[in-house]
Amino acid sequence: MSAAVIGIIGGSGLYDIEGLTDQRWERIASPWGDASDELLFGTLEGVPVVFLPRHGRGHKLSPSHLNYRANIDVLKRAGVTDILSLSAVGSLKADLPPGHFVIVDQFIDRSFAREKSFFGTGCVAHVSMADPVCGRLGAALETAARRLDLPVTRGGTYLTMEGPQFSTRAESNLYRSWDCSVIGMTNMPEAKLAREAEICYATVAMVTDYDCWHEEHDAVTVDQVVKVLLGNADKARSLVRSVVPDLGGVRHRCSAGCDHALDFAIITPPAARDPEAVARLDAIAGRVLADRSGD
Structure with missing residues (x-):
């Protein structure tokens, strides 16, 4: 058991967290390169919080150019x-309008220009992604959202596209035929890397507009989308302030297995592991590498 430390990754329009006390920005070094920005450390209702603006303050990084591995690694190093x-x-569904929040429970990963694993040559591992988000976090988010009377749906599939361009209409209709709920550009490989890092992970997908399948989509202006985006960011800040106290305190072992996903994942035996690869994994997999160094 340990004390919970809540990491917040903020997407488009969300570059800070209000209400944090004892704030400080700090850059954490990572063997995987530079993270999107410094981390904002603070406390919220006595709970330690670490915030990372996914695209950097000023939105300087596109989805394809984010260093997803460094982002997750520095959050792990921050505890x-x-x-x-x-x-x-x-949105890919008519009943998920702009301003709606979706607490997703599945992903389809259609990204292709990103590093998707901490493991590879020199140290190979395979983690399960059958249930890619933590149900405990999803339940807490749903409870907090309903407490605030936010428009929210629990459950749905997030289609991750590469970007930075948006979908063609044919693609959008294809994803709808797959029963996907929402489409975005950033939550994969983020969720995969969080699982490899043994960090519980959940997504709040904030709908800004209908994807181009919608017959009235072309009538939506950029100004309207930005207005929804900023409104969503305000709602998201309220959601964070509401849910973080519920997640604080002593943290028990995750019943879903998120925080011990590497127990049986590493296949490369100790004698065959590349020391340089192992050194890069000190934060991500140090727990199991240390435990099994004598195998």
């Missing part, structure tokens, strides 16, 4: 036990 990912998305 984060649980990640709440806040993301702007387009």
